[in-house]
Amino acid sequence: MKKTFLFACVAMMLAACTHSNEQMTNGFINLARQRYAVREYAPTPVEQTKLDSILEAGRLAPTARNVQPQHIYVLQSPEAIAKINELTRCAYGAPVVFLVCYDTDSVWTKDGSNSGDMDCSIVGTHMMMEATELGLGTCWVKWFNPAEVATAFELPANHRPSFLMPCGYAAETSKPSDHHFSRKPLSETVTYK
Numbered sequence: 639m640k641k642t643f644l645f646a647c648v649a650m651m652l653a654a655c656t657h658s659n660e661q662m663t664n665g666f667i668n669l670a671r672q673r674y675a676v677r678e679y680a681p682t683p684v685e686q687t688k689l690d691s692i693l694e695a696g697r698l699a700p701t702a703r704n705v706q707p708q709h710i711y712v713l714q715s716p717e718a719i720a721k722i723n724e725l726t727r728c729a730y731g732a733p734v735v736f737l738v739c740y741d742t743d744s745v746w747t748k749d750g751s752n753s754g755d756m757d758c759s760i761v762g763t764h765m766m767m768e769a770t771e772l773g774l775g776t777c778w779v780k781w782f783n784p785a786e787v788a789t790a791f792e793l794p795a796n797h798r799p800s801f802l803m804p805c806g807y808a809a810e811t812s813k814p815s816d817h818h819f820s821r822k823p824l825s826e827t828v829t830y831k
């Protein structure tokens with residue numbers, strides 16, 4: 639009787655563990671499915687606590703040699719937003735635009751190339767997914783001229799813009815583009831060897 643009870647307890651504990659692991663996995667996959675490139679924003683400001691969490695998620699990202707060469711400009715003043723709208727057609731009316739740069743003086747460099755865009759991309763992906771988790775929309779934007787942006791925002795010479803990320807609450811009319819639903823099957827993009 640005692641043995642059966644013990645066995646049942648262990649089985650229940652194992653089932654609970656498996657279940658919570660499944661939930662964790664599905665949690666991220668669901669978040670990844672939920673995210674889409676938001677190209678229409680409500681004017682509602684983004685709360686500072688949410689900005690803090692998004693920036694913290696970026697801070698936790700891995701970078702080559704742990705150099706952490708990223709520097710993030712949070713564009714949100716009316717002047718900064720007006721300026722970025724002049725420099726790209728892809729800010730989409732967002733109340734906040736992250737301008738993600740890397741420091742060319744400290745970035746890990748080897749054989750003439752550096753990990754700056756890669757480091758920034760990992761930082762940006764962390765930020766994007768945290769924003770999604772917080773109910774915010776984002777869009778990754780490369781449609782701008784880095785030199786023009788650097789001049790307009792008077793960046794130090796060692797801050798190289800990598801990408802822009804508009805962020806805010808999606809407008810009620812916002813919906814994913816057709817691209818969002820088009821992903822190649824794993825059989826086309828994965829090879830086991």
Ligand SMILES: Cc1cc2nc3c(=O)[nH]c(=O)nc-3n(C[C@H](O)[C@H](O)[C@H](O)COP(=O)(O)O)c2cc1C
Nearest residue numbers: 673674675728777778779780781814815817818819
């Ligand atoms: C490196 C990169 C650059 C991108 N540049 C732009 C851009 O300049 N403007 C834009 O509207 N979307 C841009 N996107 C968003 C992609 O078009 C979008 O993520 C893709 O079509 C898949 O759609 P989804 O994000 O809705 O799933 C970019 C995405 C990536 C990853």
